[in-house]
Amino acid sequence: MTHKTVRIGALTRVEGEGALVVHARDGRIAGLELRIYEPPRFFEAMLRGRGHTEPPDITARVCGICPVAYQMSACQAIEAACGAEVTGPLRDLRLLLYYGEWIESHALHVYLLHAPDFLGYDSGVAMAADHRDLVERGLELKKAGNELVTAIGGRPIHPVNVRVGGFYRAPSRRELAPAAERLRRARDHALATVAWVAGFDFPDVEHDYRFLALRHPSEYAILSGAVGTGDGRAEPAGFAVADWSDHVIEEQVPHSTALHARLDGETGYLTGPLARYALNSARLSPLAREAAAAAGLGPVCRNPYRAIVVRAVEIVHACDEALRLIDGYAEPERPCVPVEPRPGVGHGASEAPRGTLYHRYRLDDGGLVAEADIVPPTAQNQARIEADLRDLLGPRLTLPEDELAALCEKAIRNHDPCISCSAHFLDLRVDHG
Amino acid sequence: MPRLAVWKFASCDGCQLTFLDCEDELLSVAARVEIAYFLEASSAPGPGPYDLSLVEGSITTPEDLERIRHVRRVSKRLVTIGACATAGGIQALRDFADVREFAAVVYARPDYIATLDRSTPIAAHVPVDFELRGCPPDKHQLLEVISAFLAGRRPVVPAHSVCVECKARGNACVMVAHGTPCLGPVTQAGCGALCPAFNRGCYGCFGPMESPNHASLNHWMRELGMSTPELVRIYRTYHATAEPFRRAAEEAQGFEEGAG
Numbered sequence: 001m002t003h004k005t006v007r008i009g010a011l012t013r014v015e016g017e018g019a020l021v022v023h024a025r026d027g028r029i030a031g032l033e034l035r036i037y038e039p040p041r042f043f044e045a046m047l048r049g050r051g052h053t054e055p056p057d058i059t060a061r062v063c064g065i066c067p068v069a070y071q072m073s074a075c076q077a078i079e080a081a082c083g084a085e086v087t088g089p090l091r092d093l094r095l096l097l098y099y100g101e102w103i104e105s106h107a108l109h110v111y112l113l114h115a116p117d118f119l120g121y122d123s124g125v126a127m128a129a130d131h132r133d134l135v136e137r138g139l140e141l142k143k144a145g146n147e148l149v150t151a152i153g154g155r156p157i158h159p160v161n162v163r164v165g166g167f168y169r170a171p172s173r174r175e176l177a178p179a180a181e182r183l184r185r186a187r188d189h190a191l192a193t194v195a196w197v198a199g200f201d202f203p204d205v206e207h208d209y210r211f212l213a214l215r216h217p218s219e220y221a222i223l224s225g226a227v228g229t230g231d232g233r234a235e236p237a238g239f240a241v242a243d244w245s246d247h248v249i250e251e252q253v254p255h256s257t258a259l260h261a262r263l264d265g266e267t268g269y270l271t272g273p274l275a276r277y278a279l280n281s282a283r284l285s286p287l288a289r290e291a292a293a294a295a296g297l298g299p300v301c302r303n304p305y306r307a308i309v310v311r312a313v314e315i316v317h318a319c320d321e322a323l324r325l326i327d328g329y330a331e332p333e334r335p336c337v338p339v340e341p342r343p344g345v346g347h348g349a350s351e352a353p354r355g356t357l358y359h360r361y362r363l364d365d366g367g368l369v370a371e372a373d374i375v376p377p378t379a380q381n382q383a384r385i386e387a388d389l390r391d392l393l394g395p396r397l398t399l400p401e402d403e404l405a406a407l408c409e410k411a412i413r414n415h416d417p418c419i420s421c422s423a424h425f426l427d428l429r430v431d432h433g
Numbered sequence: 434m435p436r437l438a439v440w441k442f443a444s445c446d447g448c449q450l451t452f453l454d455c456e457d458e459l460l461s462v463a464a465r466v467e468i469a470y471f472l473e474a475s476s477a478p479g480p481g482p483y484d485l486s487l488v489e490g491s492i493t494t495p496e497d498l499e500r501i502r503h504v505r506r507v508s509k510r511l512v513t514i515g516a517c518a519t520a521g522g523i524q525a526l527r528d529f530a531d532v533r534e535f536a537a538v539v540y541a542r543p544d545y546i547a548t549l550d551r552s553t554p555i556a557a558h559v560p561v562d563f564e565l566r567g568c569p570p571d572k573h574q575l576l577e578v579i580s581a582f583l584a585g586r587r588p589v590v591p592a593h594s595v596c597v598e599c600k601a602r603g604n605a606c607v608m609v610a611h612g613t614p615c616l617g618p619v620t621q622a623g624c625g626a627l628c629p630a631f632n633r634g635c636y637g638c639f640g641p642m643e644s645p646n647h648a649s650l651n652h653w654m655r656e657l658g659m660s661t662p663e664l665v666r667i668y669r670t671y672h673a674t675a676e677p678f679r680r681a682a683e684e685a686q687g688f689e690e691g692a693g
Contacts, residue, residue, distance in 0.1 A: 039443040039493045040546055041524040045535035050666060057636065058670070061523045064447020064569060108453065112474060123475035125463045135460065143456040154627045156454055157447040157569040158638070161631040168633040251541075335632075409476065 018417070020389070020408055024397050032393070034386050034412070047372040052078050052341040052363055053164050059359070059374065060158045065108070065418055068101035068149065069352030071162040072223060073359040078164050080242070081346025081363050084339040089332040090166040092325050095223050097152045097159070098350070099322040100179075102222070103145025103186065104156060105353040106311045106318075109416045110193060111138025114308050117410045118200040134196070137189050141315065144179075144186035148322060151179040166336030173329060180326045187319035191291055194312040198295035206302040207388060211236075211275035212248075212263060212380070214351050220276070220283040220317055222351045229263060232278035232300035241349045244358050250375065261380040268383040271355030272415060273310040274301055285324075288317035304388060304414040311353075311416075341367025352377055354416045378417045385415050435583055438470035438483040440504050442490030442497050443524055443552060447569040448515035449473050449489050455572050462576070466583065481507030485582050491517040491552045493524060498549075498558065505559035510582050513555045514575065516568035520640055520675040523568075525552040528674050552674075563588060568638040568671045571623050591622045592643040595635050598626035607634055614654045616667060619645035619677065640672040647681035651688070661685055 018038065023031035043062055047055055055074040060067035072094060079086060086094065111134070112124030121127040128135035146156040152171055153159025161167050211232060216225035227244065230236035239247055249262045263269040278300040281292065292313045301310055343365050349358045355377025362371040392411050396404065439449055453459065453474060469479040486508035492498055505511055513519045521528070527535055532550040536543035555561055565578050565588075574590055581588035591597070595617035599606065607613040607629045615634030617626070621642040628635045647668075654664055668682040 039497065040536070040539065040548055041443060041493075042527060042532075042535040042539050043523075045530070045538040046523065046526045048538070051663070054666070054670075058523065061445050061447075061568065061671070064445040064450045067445075067447070104454075108450075112453065116476075122477035123468075123471075125460070125468060125474065126477070128460055128463070132460070139456040139459060142454075146454060146456070154631050155569075155624070157450060160628050160633065160636075163633075167631075168628075169631045 020412070022389075022393060022404075022408075027397055029390055029393060029397070032386055032390055034382060034389070044372045044374055047361075047369050050369050052082065052339070052361075052367050052369065055359075055361065055369065055372070056162050056164060057158075057160075062374070062376070063418060064157050065105055066101060066352045066354070066357075067158045068098055068153070068162075069350055069357050070359075071159065072098060072350040073348045073357045074361075075162065075164050075348065076224065076350065077346040077348030077359040077361050078363070079339055079346065080348060081344045081361055082164075082339045082342055083344075084165060084337055086166055086337060089330060090170075090336065091223070092329065093152060093167060093170060093332075096176075096322055096325050096329075097149060097162070098222055099318040099325075100145045100148030100150075100152065100156075102318040102353050103190075103315055103322075104142045104149065105145070106315045107138055107142035107145060107193075109353075110197065110308055110311055110315070111135060111142070113416070114311075114413055115197065115200075117413060118197075118308075137192065141186050141189045141193065144182045144189075144319070147182055148179045151176055163336055165339040166332075166334075168335060170332050170335040172331055176326050176329060180323060183319050183323050183326070187287075187316065187323065190312065190315040190319050191287075194291040194295050194309065194316060197308045197312050200308070202303060202305045204303075205305065205391075207304065207391065209274065209278075209302055209384070210263065210266065210269040211278045212269050212271045212356060213275040213279045214241075214349060214356060215279055216283070218283070220280050220285075220288075220321075224350065227349065227356070228279045229269070230279060232302070236279050241358070242347045244347060244349065244360070244375075245373075248358070248375065248380070250379065260383040261375065268387050269380070270384045271377050271380050273307050273314060273354075274304065275355065276351060277301055277310045277313070284313065284317050285320040287320045288313050291316045304411065307414050307416075343367075352418075354378065354418050355380060376418070378415075381415050381417065385412055385417065388414075434465070434467045435484040436469040436479070436482075437466045437579070438481070438486045438504075438508065439468075439473070440470075440486060440488045440490075441473070442488065442501065442518065442555075443493040444490030444515065444517040444522065446473065446489070448518070448567075449487075451514070451569050451572050451575050452487070455576060458576055462579065466579075482509065483507060484509050485579070486511045487579075488513050488518050488555050489515055491521045491524060491554060492558055493549050493552045494547055495549065496547075501555060501558050510562045511555075511559065512563045512565060512578055512582065513561055514565045514570050514578075516566070516638065516640060516671045517552075518555045519564040519566060520672040521552040521554050523671055523673075525674045526669065527552055529669065554674075565590070566621050566639040567623055571625070574623055593622050594618055594642045594645070595620045595622050595624070595626050595629075595639070598622045598624070599629050602626050602630060604629045607632060608653065608657065612657050614657050614659050614663075614667070616650070618650050619647050619681070636667065636670065637678065638671050640675050641677035645677045645681075647677060648684065651681065651685055655688075661688065 214221035214225035215228035616637040617635040
């Protein structure tokens with residue numbers, strides 16, 4: 001019996017900390033664990049007893065990369081519990097803020113974390129030695145996103161201006177003008193990014209994914225919508241965000257390293273750019289649709305390596321829509337709607353750059369949080385990432401271990417896993433025998 | 434070329450990201466230092482020793498207790514960045530609870546979780562050369578700290594309160610003008626008085642200033658209608674175990690008991 005173990009001690013160019021252990025026996029995979037050693041931080045427990053206004057600021061601290069996603073899902077869950085709704089220009093402002101986060105997070109991933117894989121560099125900084133103009137373009141794009149978040153939220157990481165019901169202060173048209181100016185340039189950069197990454201050399205891989213993403217009647221859903229599921233062939237099925245826990249169940253598997261989310265009893269579905277694109281590509285802005293067509297993306301993309309192209313298309317969409325919203329922006333009369341706490345349960349979901357982020361809160365008679373539940377995208381994708389890796393490694397186990405390790409890192413990076421988001425990931429000791 | 438390392442412990446990654454958010458400066462910093470170890474940004478971690486280590490996150494697991502000692506051994510200078518590394522962070526709320534109960538709320542099998550019952554700052558375990566505040570830190574202050582250490586001088590970072598920044602920025606005082614509770618008077622400057630500029634009270638994400646008068650502030654917060662639980666919660670958020678904020682919350686609770 002031959003026994004071989006591939007270890008990647010610490011995953012790099014991902015947000016957070018994780019590792020992968022693969023056990024092989026007689027040329028077959030006997031076990032594969034994407035191991036997360038991010039220390040648990042217990043957010044759901046800490047939120048109990050906090051006021052109904054507090055979760056947006058507190059849950060932003062789950063993740064420094066996508067704090068706006070946490071703020072948006074938290075706000076909407078609490079507003080739902082309290083029977084309030086944020087509409088009109090305040091909703092537009094939320095979308096704008098969210099587009100800013102999308103631009104900066106996607107630009108970070110595309111240029112500094114993911115593209116180096118395709119061009120053969122260890123980092124964006126190393127890539128800059130030979131491709132300074134490209135890295136500078138990426139940084140400029142990222143900056144455009146951060147400036148938009150800063151104009152509305154005060155700062156790019158853990159913005160301070162978001163509150164349940166809307167904002168503390170609505171920005172003036174004048175305050176948004178510099179961000180708009182930069183966004184016009186960013187939109188050109190985003191189009192150039194799509195053309196650039198579309199030319200990468202992609203492995204010829206397709207997976208038969210089951211997708212999950214929000215869907216909205218008129219928008220490429222980011223801020224809100226119902227939950228859509230499907231394989232990209234038939235018309236998607238769907239359910240209301242409030243019915244989330246009837247469909248998505250997280251299980252702690254004793255011999256696995258992470259909670260595995262099951263969708264309607266099946267394990268291993270995918271959320272994130274490929275899922276959004278498969279279920280919603282018809283609702284991208286016309287410019288983003290054109291860019292996608294020119295990049296050779298069909299209505300559905302099942303090649304995980306080409307997620308970088310989908311991300312680039314989503315940057316075009318975000319720049320384009322943000323500019324449209326800024327052009328039509330009229331300062332709202334009030335920066336927020338009143339949200340009076342009442343006992344009850346509220347659900348909220350929005351599309352973080354890496355996938356659907358679900359929050360549920362139960363408020364007690366005193367308006368304090370009695371229960372909190374957070375389901376981050378990476379926890380949902382965990383089982384599917386492991387399945388991708390099994391498919392990748394199965395026929396290649398005889399390759400040298402360092403080559404295998406590099407291949408696995410690349411396959412994991414396709415999914416932009418945000419491990420610090422993984423409020424649920426385990427610190428499990430694995431017995432390697 | 435001086436060698437820089439960036440380390441992560443229990444945290445949200447936001448402080449490391451502050452470094453990558455220096456879009457205009459990143460490539461020029463990279464030209465002056467070798468970014469030798471930075472897992473979030475590079476697949477090629479280089480071995481120590483390092484001239485400057487930036488440490489994000491707090492110590493919450495038995496392994497991390499060992500790892501921070503290793504980081505100290507391989508680092509000529511060690512600088513903590515952000516609220517977690519400097520004060521234990523939001524996850525230090527476990528210090529006021531039973532961590533096993535916390536684990537049972539979040540995990541079906543809490544017995545799989547290896548965790549410490551406290552979240553502690555880096556300085557509780559190893560000598561630290563400088564602590565940079567903020568949740569997240571301000572990127573200009575981060576650049577100042579990096580350049581100062583590379584030049585062999587102390588960083589210039591103010592120790593005064595957010596109130597000073599508010600005045601400098603020309604903000605109206607949200608407490609005086611709107612009756613909004615604000616931690617600005619007891620919180621260290623550095624953010625540029627961001628929250629008051631958006632018409633909200635400071636929530637203390639840069640932690641306690643050098644010599645805060647929280648007794649006076651607690652009095653004014655009560656005058657503005659804050660209840661004892663609200664007052665306790667506002668101190669017990671991102672710097673719950675930083676000594677002045679811990680005392681301020683305890684005094685607020687004691688006030689209630691004294692009155693009762």
